[in-house]
Amino acid sequence: MKVQRIFKPLLLMKHQETKRAIIGSVGMLFALILFVNLASAMTATINIPGKYSEVSAGENVYFETEVKWPENTGRKDLRIEYSIKDNAGQEIAYLKVLKAIETQASFMDYISIPESTKAGTYRIFLTISDYKELNQEVAASFKISNNSKNLFNLYLPIILAVVGLIAIVVIIELFILIRKKS
Numbered sequence: 001m002k003v004q005r006i007f008k009p010l011l012l013m014k015h016q017e018t019k020r021a022i023i024g025s026v027g028m029l030f031a032l033i034l035f036v037n038l039a040s041a042m043t044a045t046i047n048i049p050g051k052y053s054e055v056s057a058g059e060n061v062y063f064e065t066e067v068k069w070p071e072n073t074g075r076k077d078l079r080i081e082y083s084i085k086d087n088a089g090q091e092i093a094y095l096k097v098l099k100a101i102e103t104q105a106s107f108m109d110y111i112s113i114p115e116s117t118k119a120g121t122y123r124i125f126l127t128i129s130d131y132k133e134l135n136q137e138v139a140a141s142f143k144i145s146n147n148s149k150n151l152f153n154l155y156l157p158i159i160l161a162v163v164g165l166i167a168i169v170v171i172i173e174l175f176i177l178i179r180k181k182s
Helices: 002-011 016-038 147-179
Strands: 041-047 054-056 058-069 075-087 091-101 104-112 119-128 136-147
Touching: 041 119, 041 136, 058 075, 058 119, 075 104, 091 104
Parallel strands: 054 136
Antiparallel strands: 041 058, 058 104, 075 091, 075 119, 119 136
């Protein structure tokens, strides 16, 4: 009944174009009101510090997450998912955490890069969601370099130690052999 009273003057109008324009304007106004109410002022950013903008496979990549949600009035649990993907979209590492925030939060986290990861540019995706309609995603890029330099630095002292031990054993054996002959 109320709807008929509201739209009755529109239906009695003589010009079809005017009716359509007014009805379309009312529809757009309702759509705008619905859109404004569903929009969230939450912002999320992910930042990789300069020191970790290039890491080797097998190391950790550290990153800072910042969440600002001014219209949130109380403490809310948010599911935060981090996913590292290559240029083809293949996921190489994943981390899921649960954080409780009020209006804003900032925290550091890290993901271990598998040793089998090839060198190249990768993206870390941050997805924040609650248990309702909130879902936001942002990303940042970083590079993974060849870990051959790290392997060399790791194995060089081990190889030198083994060669040194063999040299000591050979020298001791030579002294023992020389004493037995004398």
